[in-house]
Amino acid sequence: MSGINIVASKLDAEEATYRCVVPAGEPWIREIRKGQYFRIVDLKGNQAADTLFYNAHDYSDRYSAQDTIREQKNLYLTTGTRLMSTAGNVLLTIVADTCGRHDTLGGACAAESNMVRYALEKRHMHACRQSFVKAVMEWGRGMSKQDVTSNINFFMNVPVTPEGKLTFEDGVSEPGKYVEMRAEMNVLAVISNCPQLNNPCNAYNPTPIEVLIWERQTL
């Protein structure tokens, strides 16, 4: 797998059985059943959608950035990427992607890491980890901060150079670009629509995303 891999979906948004617009700075949490298709749309462009997945039957088995990267021997997520869990299960497969590249090394922004990265006075600013913690607390079922682990940053561009440097670049996404996944098992999905204002990951203007779900398809 290499380079930018643009693959459009055959699915019609009108036929989705679930649609929800998630405003910037808010979390979204829902179970996705095996066989369902799950799309995230960057409605206005250059908006990071920080995302966690869990095995719906065992939340201790969850999305693993390291296992996903190692299995495909590539740092970036795109069509064909199998999203791996810590126990070695395939949670979902990316089946369409009009953006072409998504990050999973950058992690989620947090009040505390903003203090390190930008200035000690940034603690008050809203951050993805606030949304993730709120979402899993309200979901309950024993979930806590321990379950907020390494995440995917859909629509975010964090290139690594051959010299081992990691940089945050302007997004490669544009209005209407999307990523679509097929659930390979029952999963719990948690999104934080990123409120970061300190770097270009949201083009300094966080905007809404849309989430769509289709029933099992014969494509």
Add this chain to the structure above:
Amino acid sequence: MGEPTIRWQEMVQPGAAWSHVLKRGTALRITDVEGGANVGAIFYNFECPAERYNIDTLKAQHVALLSKGCVLYSDMGRILCSIVEDTAGGHDPIAGCSNAALVKQKYGESRYQDSRNDYYKNARDSFLIELEKWGLGPRDLVPNVNFFSRLHVDGDGNIAYQPACSTPGSFVELRAEMNVLTILNTCQHPLDPSPKYQPKPVHLSICNVPPPGQDDVCRTFRPENGRGFTLTERYFL
């Protein structure tokens, strides 16, 4: 001043696990005795293990490779430990750990009944068993660092294991900036292409070290680290 006094030293056998609460004010030196070792490592604030090593470590320092000057950040914006010495030239924070399926597929099967203590171990089970001993579990397993191993990354994001990164006697020294539950194992790197199960031993030594000064190599490595040390020092106020 001269070399600090070694308080404790021991060998970690090939494929074995080790855990210890590294105390603030001490440093752990890990030496690759034979060359070609791999040490998988995870880190927790011992007082509150919900605070643990976090992938923020990479973005906070703009690195995808850990080496001298880098620190290991927790999810709370604080520094667990600092890499104050590194003669191996960089360490992999990306490729994760081996698991039972990977080890069986690469090396076949070797169980205790036949092989006694040379039976084949994998890094994931090793981490989980060691975590359990400290009252932690699978929900606490975080991305790990692989000391003495490195990846090559190309312009398209493809990763490849770099063989023979670490020569005999290479060492890395971790200074604890708080009391850090440190869990290690010497299982092979998950992308080690060798078809042979041949993990290597490492030597550990622990010394007392002075607190990091204003000109400390890790504090001055990046402006972010200056703030990270401030937040860590505030934790003890």
